[in-house]
Amino acid sequence: ALQVKLLRVLQERSVERLGANEAVPLNIRVIAATKVDLKVAADEGRFREDLYYRLNVVTLPLPALRERREDIPLLFQHFAVVAANRSGLEAPTLDSHAVAALLAHDWPGNVRELRNLAERYVLLGAAFDYRLDVLLEGVAADTQEPTLPRQVELFEKSLISQSLARHHGRVTDVCRHLGIPRKTFYDKLKKHGLSADDYRHSSEP
Known part of the structure; x- marks a missing residue:
């Protein structure tokens, strides 16, 4: 459910406050970090593939x-x-x-x-x-x-x-x-x- 909500925010560039009826437009740049290989997780069905491609614009691997x-x-x-x-x-x-x-x-x-x-x-x-x-x-x-x-x-x-x-x-x-x-x-x-x-x-x- 959380992945669906995040995908919607990234696609529509807006959010709705709790109890409100109007969407609030967003002007944001998303920087995401994870220790999980999201490509593998998407291939295995543990992560939404459409969300993965929304997030995967520029990848910067950071070694341990x-x-x-x-x-x-x-x-x-x-x-x-x-x-x-x-x-x-x-x-x-x-x-x-x-x-x-x-x-x-x-x-x-x-x-x-x-x-x-x-x-x-x-x-x-x-x-x-x-x-x-x-x-x-x-x-x-x-x-x-x-x-x-x-x-x-x-x-x-x-x-x-x-x-x-x-x-x-x-x-x-x-x-x-x-x-x-x-x-x-x-x-x-x-x-x-x-x-x-x-x-x-x-x-x-």
Whole structure:
């Protein structure tokens, strides 16, 4: 039914408001995107053939992110700037470690996964830039309706890692910053597979 309505709009270039009796003319240009092969769907009867030919004027195939890795850093930076402007925050910059982590990821969630990561990266702060690999962990699994417990777990891990980076692995400072006892902190390190030594630039006193 929806395909029939869309076809009618494209053919007649007009719509009728709900409850109205007069058609409203439209001056529009339609840009449609899909991850489905519409030609195959039309051949199999899953998509109206007449609607397919109405839409199929100019086709621009877009390869998956993993097939155009050179675009990933630029797209990530764009999404980060948009998220930062929306939140009133400063857009972080990517160093070589962060770029390497982005390029090494397989991106099963494609552009949506990249955008989600950029937004999370902005919210957690620029101090996290060389620990982007921690943020990448689990993001792909969260591109499809993430559960609240999983999101809380990922945020907790990211927050601890961010604090470790900021305080260069100094446990006392991290515990004070997070407001948790040492035992709780070490329990959470074990839970998330983190080590303070990985963030320590100099030995703790």
